[in-house]
Amino acid sequence: MKKIILFLTIIILFLSGCARNTHETVFAMDTVMDLTLNDGDVIDTLTGEIARLENIFSPTRDDSEVSRINAHGGADVLSPDMQNALKKSMGYAAETGGAFDPTLDPLVKLWSHEAVPKRADIADALVKCGYLNIKYDGTRLTLPRGGGLNLGGIAKGYTSDVLKKVLVDNSIKSAILSLGGNVVAHGSRSDGTPWVVGVADPDGGANATLGTLRVSDKFVIASGDYERYFMQDGRRYHHIIDAHSGAPSTSDLREAVIVCEDGAMGDAYSTALFVMGSTRAIEFWRAHNNFEMILVTKNHKVIVSKGLLDSFTLDNGGYSYETCAR
Ligand code: AMP
Numbered sequence: 393m394k395k396i397i398l399f400l401t402i403i404i405l406f407l408s409g410c411a412r413n414t415h416e417t418v419f420a421m422d423t424v425m426d427l428t429l430n431d432g433d434v435i436d437t438l439t440g441e442i443a444r445l446e447n448i449f450s451p452t453r454d455d456s457e458v459s460r461i462n463a464h465g466g467a468d469v470l471s472p473d474m475q476n477a478l479k480k481s482m483g484y485a486a487e488t489g490g491a492f493d494p495t496l497d498p499l500v501k502l503w504s505h506e507a508v509p510k511r512a513d514i515a516d517a518l519v520k521c522g523y524l525n526i527k528y529d530g531t532r533l534t535l536p537r538g539g540g541l542n543l544g545g546i547a548k549g550y551t552s553d554v555l556k557k558v559l560v561d562n563s564i565k566s567a568i569l570s571l572g573g574n575v576v577a578h579g580s581r582s583d584g585t586p587w588v589v590g591v592a593d594p595d596g597g598a599n600a601t602l603g604t605l606r607v608s609d610k611f612v613i614a615s616g617d618y619e620r621y622f623m624q625d626g627r628r629y630h631h632i633i634d635a636h637s638g639a640p641s642t643s644d645l646r647e648a649v650i651v652c653e654d655g656a657m658g659d660a661y662s663t664a665l666f667v668m669g670s671t672r673a674i675e676f677w678r679a680h681n682n683f684e685m686i687l688v689t690k691n692h693k694v695i696v697s698k699g700l701l702d703s704f705t706l707d708n709g710g711y712s713y714e715t716c717a718r
């Protein structure tokens with residue numbers, strides 16, 4: 393049986409705390425986006441920015457900037473957003489040792505057919521991937537032959553940063569934006585209490601949570617094996633690729649959630665930590681002081697980093713709770 397399931401990874405709870413809400417749902421970047429704030433004009437600006445950035449980053453639109461770059465094996469001139477996102481992506485690729493890698497398009501495409509590819513095809517795609525194989529001097533980008541950028545692991549987080557800036561520039565004090573698994577909890581609810589964000593239960597259906605996070609002025613970003621996947625011979629093949637094997641990562645994790653103040657970083661890290669697995673992810677967290685995390689393992693352990701002890705509540709009896717400290 394083959395199946396792809398797509399649903400929101402993070403659920404916003406208790407929206408009633410935002411008075412006189414305007415709410416808009418848009419389908420963009422292959423996911424459902426919910427924008428909630430009390431200014432209709434700003435919502436229009438936000439949806440305009442989402443559409444603009446989708447035209448840059450969409451891997452499925454032939455006329456997007458990334459598709460044109462891939463079709464031409466590079467580009468002499470990149471748009472400012474592409475430059476910015478690529479620079480950030482290359483930095484996160486180096487920092488995570490390639491666990492996050494923006495050059496995996498050949499592998500992502502190969503695994504998008506809802507069937508396990510042939511070994512030879514994986515080997516063939518692997519040699520076209522790898523962030524160390526592209527040449528980028530800050531202006532000019534050259535891809536290896538047959539190579540391609542895929543910014544699906546960072547595009548929504550990058551977009552979150554752009555939307556956050558729109559909110560700040562328009563003096564919006566309270567808003568909550570959900571871009572698939574990427575949430576911008578801007579300010580607090582209008583009554584001054586923190587936003588409440590549900591953390592998805594990988595075993596549950598759409599909208600099932602394993603706990604809640606109370607946050608103000610944070611990005612909450614999740615990656616997991618339950619977002620998009622197909623089943624073959626009783627095994628789950630999800631959408632996050634390990635650049636070493638060329639196949640969906642087989643770490644001990646089902647979900648990695650990042651809480652931080654930079655959307656692009658959180659998006660890159662959530663993808664990377666999911667690939668790294670819990671041991672390397674904890675080491676990575678210990679070496680950084682710019683994010684907190686929740687890791688959900690295949691054996692139903694929820695590992696919560698120390699900075700979230702006061703803001704996360706586990707309320708699902710199917711999971712055990714562990715904390716990690718520096
Ligand atoms: P996310 O949901 O943010 O974890 O991103 C997953 C998406 O990023 C996939 O659908 C691919 O488009 C792309 N991707 C898959 N594996 C990786 C990886 N190891 N590093 C960066 N991007 C990836």
Ligand code: MG
Binds near residue numbers: 662663
């Ligand atoms: Mg990501």
